[in-house]
Amino acid sequence: MSALDAGASSGPVSDAAHPRRAVDRLLAGNAWLVFAFLYAPILVLVVLSFNSNRIVGVWQEPTLRWYRDLLQDQAVLRSLKNSLIVAAVSTTVATVLGTAAALSLERFRYRGQRLFDGLLYLPVIIPDVTMAVMMLLFFVQAFDLILIATGTSPNLGLGTISLSHIAFNISFVAIVVRARLAGLDRSLEEAAADLYASSWQAFRRVTLPLIAPGVLGGALLALTLSLDDVVITSFVSGPGSTTLPVYVFGLVRRGVTPLINAVSVVMLVGSMLLVIASLIVQRQRND
Amino acid sequence: MSTLTTPPDAGPEPDSGLLAPETEGLEEKGERRRGRRGFLIGAPSLAYLVLFFAIPLGIVLVYSFATRSRTGLTILGDWNLDSYQRLADSLVLEIFWRSLWLAGLSTIICLLLGYPLAYYLATRPPRLRAVLLVLVMIPFWSNFLVRTYAWRVLLASDGPMSGVLGWIGLGDVRLLFTPFAITLGLVYGFLPFMILPLYASIERLDFSLVEAARDLYGSGWQAFRRVTWPLSRPGVIAGSILVFIPSFGAYVTPEILGGSRTTMIGSYVVRQFLSARDWPFGSALSFAILAVMLGAAVLYFRSGGKNL
Incomplete structure (x- = not known):
């Protein structure tokens, strides 16, 4: 349906197909990058909340202690x-x-x-x-x-x-x-x-x-x-x-x-x- | 997505000129009675917004012309433009330009990241598109404070990012409390504001036009x-404004990720109220923010945008 797919498969402009596929790949790459950017910090925060070390950035071992303290x-x-x-x-x-x-x-x-x-x-x-x-x-x-x-x-x-x-x-x-x-x-x-x-x-x-x-x-x-x-x-x-x-x-x-x-x-x-x-x-x- | 797409414009007023002359009186009367009922349904909300929004806005305007006493009280009555004159102080101007610059930079980065993503989303098959769109929406409405705090953890001098930088040999680069950290935080916080309107306008785009351009031997x-690009312009403008306005007036982001030498105007306003106790000056600053906001909005409507 999309313009990109149509372009990649249509015959007469086949020599133009290569840059298009490259563009499509770039778009997909950017999408992965943005989604990683949106979710990675959240994931890191979640993981670190289970870190037993008081120094937040240095991983020791998993614990639920901070959640217990919270209660x-x-x-x-x-x-x-x-x-x-x-x-x-x-x-x-x-x-x-x-x-x-x-x-x-x-x-x-x-x-x-x-x-x-x-x-x-x-x-x-x-x-x-x-x-x-x-x-x-x-x-x-x-x-x-x-x-x-x-x-x-x-x-x-x-x-x-x-x-x-x-x-x-x-x-x-x-x-x-x-x-x-x-x-x-x-x-x-x-x-x-x-x-x-x-x-x-x-x-x-x-x-x-x-x-x-x-x-x-x-x-x-x-x-x-x-x-x-x-x-x-x-x-x-x-x-x-x-x-x-x-x-x-x-x-x-x-x-x-x-x-x-x-x-x-x-x-x-x-x-x-x-x-x-x-x-x-x-x-x-x-x- | 529904929250970002404005309901269609009010449309033309009922055109009574088209009615047959003999029924005109009756029809008009009925129309007016219906209109009155509609007004009554909305009246409590309207009254609430007038009392708790329009009047407060007016009070801020009044305060901006007042004088601050030496003890930090606001004297209403001795009206003057002193607070507005102080907007031209070099410190204020510096903060003002910094805010404009950081907000502008964040908007451009959001556009560069958001446009290709929105295009990608709009050209996926419907099912995948729906899933990806939800993935954009979730951080959009998730707790802003916490999302900003996550970067504070990541960028801290003993945090994961410094570790990565040290590992690739960049060593001791301070990341936190810099303009870089603020820009990162603003982009992170407001990127979905850019993606959603862009997506809305690209998705609506008639792709056969693009194909026609290609058939006529236009390059990609x-x-x-x-x-x-021209067809998606309304989305570009709407997204840019939606990112620029909150970035310009940001308070939480510069407070958490910025330092004392990277004050932005939002923090400066808050300081006038919570510590300096200079309410007239704080009010004038608030109006400066509003002026920038309205300027952006006018720009938006001038360019014929509709889907905020």
Whole structure:
């Protein structure tokens, strides 16, 4: 099918076939190289996390010791718990809001839609650092106002982290759900309406089941992003509300230790499982 | 892949001019009522984004015109352009150019590695293609911090890479905390951002055009230069922007792999907030990053790109 195969086998230009095969081989070589580049560092990290030597780079013998230490590390466990709370809350809210935004933009036409559309894409492309600064200044200002109005002020913590994560996750969920909606046959929804289904019934019985893979895929993506975020979280977290990536980032800056290797591998495997689940779910066709 | 392909553009507004005159009023009314319902469905999300995104953006803008007191507090009220003037300081400019340079270099390397890979992927049989694509996606969404940390382990002075270098006789080359390490980290972190849009545009390409070019005695290089490359340009531009923007504003990568003499603008912004306590200046810096980002985005839309 491909141009490369066609060129390599067609008769009249056979003298041109040799450079083509060479090109094809170069392409394959580059592919191997890139895949090795993408996966080798991860593999090395996984292997080294089982190294019993305290000097990470020098292999001694395999051990599970660092993983056992991890299970007893209170700071790690506490920040993991925080991460899970924030991820659960922000994913739930962002999935509902993101799906609603996707439906609204993809299925209806109204004035000001373009503006909404633009606003929805900004959180995806804005650099983390800028968004972190935005959220910090916003909460500081909002807390000042609350202090003036009520006499007491809330603190930075799990609440502000969750609110910030929702702000970027809405966009990611909306993009995934929109992609799904765009590929759907609209006539099914119209048929439901023709059969006197109320708009809620049509949504509940027809649209929602059809977009479910997109919604679930988006939710898993939101979960991953929430569990991964370092920069924004570190700006809007208060004392005692450190999440796992923020805690690990603090450790990493001080150097490489076997314990960080073990936490890293746990985080990596966790996020990979979520991604794979998300991809599988999104791939499902509606049969 | 679905996350990178924009849903098709909103399309033309319903053209009421085509309706028969007697039904126009009714149709329009129904259309408007439907539109209002659509707006109400989206309203909570819109309100959330306005409150927790648009307003914060406005606050940063306001702060960038404020003054820092000597104790590090921000004084709102004494508005001025001092923070923006400081953007022209030689230290700031140095950091700014370094960020541009490292981000640009990383983008070019990603393009050089990513284009042939995307082409390779797009010309594989469908089944293999799906598998390879998933292999690109997995690191794309895996924990970024950990993937960057892996290079810190690899490049450490007692780490595997130094061992390899020593073994081939290069001896004591310091790898960590150099611009090299940062570039490597950025390429590693953002390469999938380049591959996926490139793949999307090459896969859509009509290969019979390439064959036609060959039939007309174009060389392989000419066919690529005149047909494949121009047709895949939207992917090239989208991928370049998707790599360039996060590289330019990167914070985690230079913090973990860079040193004190390789500060990038993202780290410099964070320093203004977390240690120097100069919020107005930090806000102005954030807007400088935004300006670069918007410049890149405008460039993208000018060139007629659509599939971000």
